[in-house]
Amino acid sequence: MEGVVDHAVRALITQFGGFDLCVTEFLRVSQTLLPERSFYRLAPELKWNHGKTASGTPVRVQLLGNAAPWLAENAQRAIELGSHGVDLNFGCPAKTVNNSKGGAVLLQEPETLYAIVKAVRSAVDAPHIVSAKIRLGFNDISLLSENIQAIYEAGASELAIHARSKKDGYKPPAYWHKIKPYISQYDMPIIANGEIWTPQDASLCIQQSGSKRLMLGRGALAMPNLANMVKHQQSAFTWPQVIKLLLQYSECEIEGDRGLYYGNRVKQWLRYLKIHFPQVASLAQEIRQRHKKSEIVEILKSQFEVV
Template sequence: MILLAPMEGLLDHMLRDVLTRVGGIDRCVSEFIRITDQLMPNRVFTRIVPELLNGGRTPAGVPVRAQLLGSDPVCMAENAAKLAALGPEGIDLNFGCPAKCVNRHRGGAVLLDEPELLREITAAVRRAVPAGIPVSAKMRLGYLDDSRTLECAQALVDGGAGELVIHARTKADGYKPPAYWDRIAAVRAAVAVPIVANGEIWSVADAAACRVQSGCADLMLGRGMVADPGLALAIRSPGAPPLVWGQLLPLMQDFFALVRAHVATRHQAGRLKQWLHYLRRRYPEAEEAYQRVRTINAPDQLVLALFGPPALQEAA
């Protein structure tokens, strides 16, 4: 199984839509829905996870598990129950976000220093959600170090999580290479639920190494999939023809059409350039295109510079 990771500010419903059209992804996880001290209205859930209005699936038919982030077991449970009524494929709990602003307000990876609270949150959510809706959790190896990795994983499983995604770095490690895939193996040996390995998987070779070192067959792809939209397919079928630049351009056009429909005008160009920046890692053509458009902020001018006149776009 290959999962598409949640990436706040990058891998949202618009990019999920486009990337799942390519194929190879079995399930997505949404960006986190921040739960503090109130019951969220349905519009908050459907704004972050609009797939809830489509049977919990992307337009390509890939199921999306909605993710909650918070530290109050009662409030998390109440919101999970309300979210469950909207029909998600499942509910995921975020104990891995390393962002300072989130951790400062007692959310995400900082809770990895409180294993008992992890258990309480997970148990409260599991009790509040119908049995037919899966509850999973995403964690890192720890907050400042990995001394409590097994304790945290066991707490989540004891609380009722039916699957764990483990990002193979601590909060202190951030996103700096390497990812310590081998440290996931001990968790896999200690708990009796499926484990999904995540972190620093940029290529087919990385995926193979991660599987060997972690012992996990299941993977979650994040930045690697944004940089190479054909990565999931390539992992499934090594040696298959790669996705070429000409195949990507229509996807980028569709993505920008979604951006223009959902994002404020002043931020639209930035979203397309953000994806183009990641694509530079895999495609030389993306580097040339990025340099050509990096100073353009007007959406119409950006479309013209990147995709050409409307007649050429239609021909493509």
């Protein structure tokens, strides 16, 4: 969840349980071995808590790029710093990323997927997981079988599939049934992803995809305790609980925050929360022109008076 799920959000949503693993925002790799500070900035859990959130959920560094040797070197560094495995992003649909030959654009090149996964797998000791995330394809799904086969033959430990093509973007529906033929075909665990907003969506995804392993993205931002709702039938959050969570977020220290980071991230988060909470509309309007953390916090606190 590039641009939204930082370490503070990971800490907040994993405290409610249900998550087995968190994957970081992607770390872009080009023709260089990135310094340790780049990994710590992305995943300070590596330095603070043995690569886990405060509630004990393991964190895995995600890498994005197209240069196999450099991805391998950076993967090795991520493991040395304490990442719980390495994830390779072949699913990002962003134009800027794809134009730099990263993310979903590589789904047009199964041989490149193979080379990258093979190099990273060779660089990372066997006990550590090397996972990959893909979409069904780029413009269509004609290369899905070849892409899965390439990733499998290269030695990936597990594969997450977002059940839409890059062309589909995030437009509903997600085509979970397209994943099902591959579940029994490989002994590599396959994780289903895409358009899971409720426990009912999760059940339908499991049924149609054939996978009991799910990856939550935007759905976990829209309903912060969704993982626990799915896994342990916990009740959905109430609006006061959401406000309390956003206030808790304001207490987190973010490296490089010069006063605008919190406001910008809260506004982004509200875009997802509005899916379940109609109260977001008036709140978003009230803080739209606000930028200082202190001002936004006071407005959030005032929400308790109108609940």
